[in-house]
Amino acid sequence: MKVAVIYNEPRNTAAEDHWLRRSDANYHPPSAGFIDASEHGVLLQMRSIATALEVQGHDVNIFSVDDNPKRLCSFLSSERPNVIFNCCEAIMGESKLESHVAAMYELFGIPYTGSGPLTLALALDKALAKSVFEANKIPTPKHQLYKDSDSIDTHLHFPLIVKPVHEDASIGIDANAIVHDENSLQRRVKFIQKEFDQPALVEEFIDGRELNVAVLQTSNGLFETLPISEITFDTMPKGMPRIVSYEAKWIEESPIYRTTVPVCPAELPARIESHARAIALQAAEAVGLRDYGRVDLRLDEHGNLFVLEANPNPDISEDAGFIRAALASGRTFAGTINEILLSAIERWQEGVR
Numbered sequence: 001m002k003v004a005v006i007y008n009e010p011r012n013t014a015a016e017d018h019w020l021r022r023s024d025a026n027y028h029p030p031s032a033g034f035i036d037a038s039e040h041g042v043l044l045q046m047r048s049i050a051t052a053l054e055v056q057g058h059d060v061n062i063f064s065v066d067d068n069p070k071r072l073c074s075f076l077s078s079e080r081p082n083v084i085f086n087c088c089e090a091i092m093g094e095s096k097l098e099s100h101v102a103a104m105y106e107l108f109g110i111p112y113t114g115s116g117p118l119t120l121a122l123a124l125d126k127a128l129a130k131s132v133f134e135a136n137k138i139p140t141p142k143h144q145l146y147k148d149s150d151s152i153d154t155h156l157h158f159p160l161i162v163k164p165v166h167e168d169a170s171i172g173i174d175a176n177a178i179v180h181d182e183n184s185l186q187r188r189v190k191f192i193q194k195e196f197d198q199p200a201l202v203e204e205f206i207d208g209r210e211l212n213v214a215v216l217q218t219s220n221g222l223f224e225t226l227p228i229s230e231i232t233f234d235t236m237p238k239g240m241p242r243i244v245s246y247e248a249k250w251i252e253e254s255p256i257y258r259t260t261v262p263v264c265p266a267e268l269p270a271r272i273e274s275h276a277r278a279i280a281l282q283a284a285e286a287v288g289l290r291d292y293g294r295v296d297l298r299l300d301e302h303g304n305l306f307v308l309e310a311n312p313n314p315d316i317s318e319d320a321g322f323i324r325a326a327l328a329s330g331r332t333f334a335g336t337i338n339e340i341l342l343s344a345i346e347r348w349q350e351g352v353r
Helices: 015-022 037-055 069-079 095-108 117-123 126-135 182-196 246-250 270-287 321-328 333-349
Strands: 002-007 059-064 083-087 143-146 160-164 200-204 209-217 223-225 229-232 261-263 292-299 305-312
Touching: 002 037, 002 069, 037 059, 037 083, 037 333, 059 069, 069 095, 083 095, 083 333, 095 117, 117 126, 117 270, 117 305, 126 143, 126 270, 126 305, 160 182, 182 200, 209 270, 209 321, 209 333, 223 270, 229 321, 270 292, 270 305, 292 321, 321 333
Parallel strands: 002 059, 002 083
Antiparallel strands: 143 200, 160 200, 209 223, 209 229, 209 292, 229 261, 292 305
């Protein structure tokens, strides 16, 4: 098939400015050659996907949105690919516009991989997504949302974790995101509001095990859960909170990165594993994931599971957690990429958009 792999070119900004926007003053910027992997990782993903599709015999055309919606419209109109592998996570430097790109594919009537505009927009509003979980009786940590004009008081139980409400890739989450008293809460909420120019989401912190459940849509339209992954914190430096921070996820030279170790399959009691898979499927359905996705959960010391997020179009680079789970299920990287592509085509042919 004629497949277009469409992605967004990362913006080149000064490493120090990029870093300081994503952490607070207690951290030092990394070395001068640092590149923000949370944005530039999309390039590695795009290239590996294109190669995998070519291995499967498809005619692949790689296209960068390049911050120009008119150029994208011209490409879709003139090239008319059979299907789009959607790797676009932002346009014009705005992740909130990610859903608009998927909407353009819809308007041109071209099948594409992954979730639709509504789900992409919903997932980027963490507070709204949590409300959807609550409405569907899916366990999620209790939370409050603070806008600039709100007085900062809480009925939640400490410790709490404070996040930007409209970011992904752990942006804005570092060791100081965990707060233990009212004064720390005040400072952190104001920091998020000022540095990210958006509301701060405050959640009760679940101090426990971090689990990821990758979901993959099969030929019958139903989701299959892949082997569950765990991010372990056993070797994390003393005193550091057990969280997957921006530093832990992206800064390879950091000791925090080296001590948050993924394990797949996770060692879980059969009852917990079954329950985690069931909750992940409920969360995927509640937010409308399509083709593939990842649901992040926490398991507390009492065996209770809480959904943190349901992620549409997660990272599927060869070293990403989703692919780690796919390989653990007996799949190959190229086979998994082709499976996602075929799911999108079959869904489109059946009129499910």
